[in-house]
Amino acid sequence: MASIEIANVRKDFGAVSVLNGVDLSIASGEFAVLVGPSGCGKSTLLRLIAGLEDASSGEVHIDGRRVNDLPPRDRDIAMVFQSYALYPHMTVRDNMAYSLNLKRTPAARIAEVVGGAAAKLGLEALAGRKPRELSGGQRQRVAMGRAIVRNPKAFLFDEPLSNLDARMREQMRLEIRKLHRDLDATSVYVTHDQIEAMTMADRIVAMNAGVIQQVGTPLELYDDPANMFVAGFIGSPAMNFLDARARRTEHGIAITVGDTAFCTLRQSLPLPDDGRIKVGIRPERIRIGAGGGQPVEAVVDLVEATGAASVAHLDLTGQPLKVFTTERLQFVQGQHVPLAFDAGHVCLFDGSSGDRLR
Template sequence: MASIDIQNVRKTYGNYPVLHGVDLEIQDGEFIVLVGPSGCGKSTLLRMIAGLEDISSGDIRIEGNRVNDVAPKNRDIAMVFQSYALYPHMSVADNMSYSLRLRKTAKEKIASAVSGAASKLGLEPFLERRPKALSGGQRQRVAMGRAIVRQPKAFLFDEPLSNLDARLREQMRAEIKKMHADLKATSIYVTHDQIEAMTLADRIVAMNGGVVQQVGTPLELYDTPANLFVAGFIGSPGMNFLTGTYVAKDGTHGVRLADDMVMKLAKPVKLEEGTSVTLGIRPEHVTIVETGGIEANVDLIEPTGFGIIIHLSLHGLPFKVFTLDRAALSAGPKVRVDFPSQHLHVFDKDGVRAISLGA
């Protein structure tokens, strides 16, 4: 396996910039997830690591060796695509062993590699079948097996679960996590699904508009998002936001909202009195109260089985509450909500950066 260093990497198509100087150090054996909306540059970055896209400027190093001009086949990297890209006329075993046969690997080594990968992925009963006789999840496992038998320096996954239904995605997430734990392989995984990112990653790289917004463990991005984009993208449902001004009088530190109500903060922040800010709180941290708090209109109630999502209108803005209390199913046209101070986040007016409480 190998470390991968990405140093000030940029990508432009003509005069159109796609990546704006990406710096990232990936440790040997680490599972990194690149996450962000469509068009943020995550798949382009993955393809540049694989050698399928040229680098406009900057360097990519694998095991310390600069690979900008190294052909994809010589980078010793295995890629698993969104489409399974299996040969329909070949059996599962032949699909998995194809790259080894091209290298004229000894038959005994091929058989051992295929058997080992099939065992890890539960494909042993299907080795003689052709892809058309397999389910979508089984085909994706074959594509993963084809990568595993090569024993590459790193695995690259480009939205491999996008074509599967929800239940299969859940199953395959577990398969990929088990595979990583077993192989301890350096892996880079691209997805727009933040649930996949949270459940799979050692570290998440949140991207937007070709710029890395934040790098950290899943819980670091959830608990301490660096800016408004990360706060809204990580978490399901996403974080709620309200605008207000910072208040610091008579020992009280808080944010004054549009209705003149002040939401107290757990700690002061280094801001001038009256500074415009954005206040954030996750739906699961909002509490429904009988008295006090803020009154909001109920627009929609969504039962999910595990919990209930209540869609509200608050100060003319959409606002969500996630609760496990099934009494919320009978909520009237209005409810009162409160924001526990320990769960509040403060961002600058434009949402470019989070403002640390207690700074």
């Protein structure tokens, strides 16, 4: 295991700035997930840790050692790519043993290490097959086995499940998490899929436009987002955002959406001078039906039924609003429905910067 420290790292490709002064600490044994949209810089940051890219400025430390000038082979890390990158003419066993053979490891030791990795990954019965005889999930396990046998200080995963179907991704998420637990390793995992981030991470590093937006546990980012980007990126269905106005009253902060009184917050928050804000509320925090608070009414646009749950797409004073519920809704387009929710789950954001109002 090893800690990883990123200190004020920048990466420019010509006039294009990809990473803008990134600072990040990853603890020894931690499973950290870098998440964000395509082009946010997460894969570039992973490649800087691996030594496949050079930082324009800043420092990278692995296990307390500055590694900026070390080639990848000397950083004692193992990387698993989206592409399996297996040798097609080699068997599973030989693919996994390749790096050990290069180091002239004794045959008995290779058999022991490769056999142990194969057992962990359920590859023992496939050891004599070649990559063309394997499914996508089996090939990805071989790629992970090839990394495991090196016994590195850290594992780096670059969107390793992107080529798999939904059912296989679900299975592989579980296998990677169990593998991390069993190896007690330090892992850095890159994905654009927030479901992978939520289900796998000890901590999530949310990135956008080369900047870290927030670092925290999955539930910290979900329940207490720092800004609209994090609030909108983490969660499925995504958080609702409504243009609104806020004003102080003797009872708290009164929120109005269009001409509808939305809610009153019993707390003191800084408000912009013009009162223009964005209201955020997660779809599962809204209930369809009369509640004990202020009446809010919306119009049904359509309902998506997923079997276990439903997503109702509504119109609230001309703005779209989603409601997620485990009930099987039977609504028709244009139907008026009352809404209820707990104001304690409402987030307020600055209408200009998108920052959370606290």
